[in-house]
Amino acid sequence: MYASLVRPDTLTPRELDLYLEKGWFRLGRSLFTTSFLTFQDTLFDAFWLRIHLPAFSPSRSQKEILRKVSAFQIVWGKFELTEEKEALFQKYRESLSFEPAKTLEGILPEGSTLFDTREVCIYEDNHLVACGVFDMGEGAAEGIVSFYDPEYKRISPGKALVLLKMQFCRERGMKWFYPGYVVPGYPRFDYKLDVAREISEYYDLQAGEWRSIGELEVKKQPLSLMVGALVHLEGILHSFGFEDFKLKRYRFYDIMLDPAYSDYGLITYPYFVHCFANSSLEEVVIVYDTFAMTYKLLICHKMFKITMPPEEHYFSEYLLHEAKVVFAEPNPFNFVYGLGSLLKRSAGEVKQG
Numbered sequence: 001m002y003a004s005l006v007r008p009d010t011l012t013p014r015e016l017d018l019y020l021e022k023g024w025f026r027l028g029r030s031l032f033t034t035s036f037l038t039f040q041d042t043l044f045d046a047f048w049l050r051i052h053l054p055a056f057s058p059s060r061s062q063k064e065i066l067r068k069v070s071a072f073q074i075v076w077g078k079f080e081l082t083e084e085k086e087a088l089f090q091k092y093r094e095s096l097s098f099e100p101a102k103t104l105e106g107i108l109p110e111g112s113t114l115f116d117t118r119e120v121c122i123y124e125d126n127h128l129v130a131c132g133v134f135d136m137g138e139g140a141a142e143g144i145v146s147f148y149d150p151e152y153k154r155i156s157p158g159k160a161l162v163l164l165k166m167q168f169c170r171e172r173g174m175k176w177f178y179p180g181y182v183v184p185g186y187p188r189f190d191y192k193l194d195v196a197r198e199i200s201e202y203y204d205l206q207a208g209e210w211r212s213i214g215e216l217e218v219k220k221q222p223l224s225l226m227v228g229a230l231v232h233l234e235g236i237l238h239s240f241g242f243e244d245f246k247l248k249r250y251r252f253y254d255i256m257l258d259p260a261y262s263d264y265g266l267i268t269y270p271y272f273v274h275c276f277a278n279s280s281l282e283e284v285v286i287v288y289d290t291f292a293m294t295y296k297l298l299i300c301h302k303m304f305k306i307t308m309p310p311e312e313h314y315f316s317e318y319l320l321h322e323a324k325v326v327f328a329e330p331n332p333f334n335f336v337y338g339l340g341s342l343l344k345r346s347a348g349e350v351k352q353g
Contacts, residue, residue: 002035002222002268003254011114016137020178023048023203026135026142029112032257035205035222036270039098039186043249043270045221046181047202049192050140050210053170053177055199062163069160072122072129076168079117079133081110088128088147095150098188107145108133117144120164122157132161134169140176141169162195184221206291222290223270229288230271233295233332237273240336245286248274251316252306264303267320272298274315283320286335289328295335297326297342 007030008015024031025048037046058066081104089104101107108117115135122130130148134141143165148157166177179192182202193200193213201210206222234247253270255261273286275297283300300320308316326342329335 001256002270003033003256004268005030005032005257005259005262007031007259007262008114013116013136013138016115016135016142017140020050020137020140020142020176022208023205025178025180026115026144027257028107028109029114030259033205034254034257036253037181037183037186038254039183039188042186043223044183044186045223046183047204047216048181049179049213050201050203051166051177051179051196052199052201053166053174056166056170056196058163062159065156065160066163066167068155069122069157069164072124072155074164075121075123077119077121079108079119081105081108084128085131088131088149091149092147104145104147118168120161120168122148122160124152130157130161132165134165136169136174139174140178141165141174142178143180159191159195166195182216184216225290225293226269226288227271229295229332230273230286233286233288233335234273236332236336237339240340242275242336242339245273245275247313248272248315249313250320251311251314252319255319261319264319265321266303267298267300267322272315282323283318285315285320286339292328292330294328294330295332296328297335297339298322299324299326 005027006024019031022033024033034046037044086104093100116137117133117135120132121128129152130146132146133144135144143162146158146161148161162179169177179195180189182189182192197213200213202213202216204211230247234245237245249271250267250269252266253268255266256268267287269287275284275286278284278299281302283302285298285300287296287298288294289296301323302318303321304319306316306318310316327338329338
């Protein structure tokens, strides 16, 4: 799956470490993972990051940031959702050029006890200037959110909060700090790479292992692999007479991150070649599985009908559930040959019937 969500009833510090190690991250009261993200209707790859804390040493510029913030009152504690913090978050939110979460409570639901959530607050004369929130595991921590009063940008409060969190965790013997994801081609999250690039790693979901961040800049990314493979296949299909089989972008690839739909086993491919409606209840599509590096012919159940205007180059009529893998084949020419044989055989069976 390229997007998934779990809602454990309990979560020990060690279990949080294991989730983080496998490329999962907190989402409200749940944990989620995803390979792709959409910003301004453009699809991007997403990669989870972690920083090796024992090897971390602040740079000269980072030491200067910490020096500036040391003139303020810094208070650590268990996270508490208060009106003061919500008001500060709203002030911070209004200063941004992008659309973040609508409320702090939306990120950190009140009453949640699943995570060991901590906070670092920066005050000036009892006035809350900035706040950073993070979850503690046994040997790792995840940075959830940082927000601050835009009037204090001169002290780089966002960077200061990240550095303070990392120092706090390092002093307590933590090995890893997980700051979230980075999105190649979308610079909004690049600041995470600047914290400690030399000792940062990204999670290669396909290989199931962490790699040096230097490899991320040159590796062939899953989205490119998927789209390239399907574009190639579509060309072969059309040359063999399957002109009605069209490459489509699936609008609801991340629907499994919505708790209302996370138990339905819906498909999470952002692109597929749409073949035809097999019946009033089924659609036939071709996907490219970048984990197995193979094409798959799927029969999908139409689970939910979606009411929205038709969109060219999109499939947005139904939420689809993978009912059956008819066959799989890594070679595109062999796949098209097998597809042609299958459809001829099916047509012959219909005629005989």
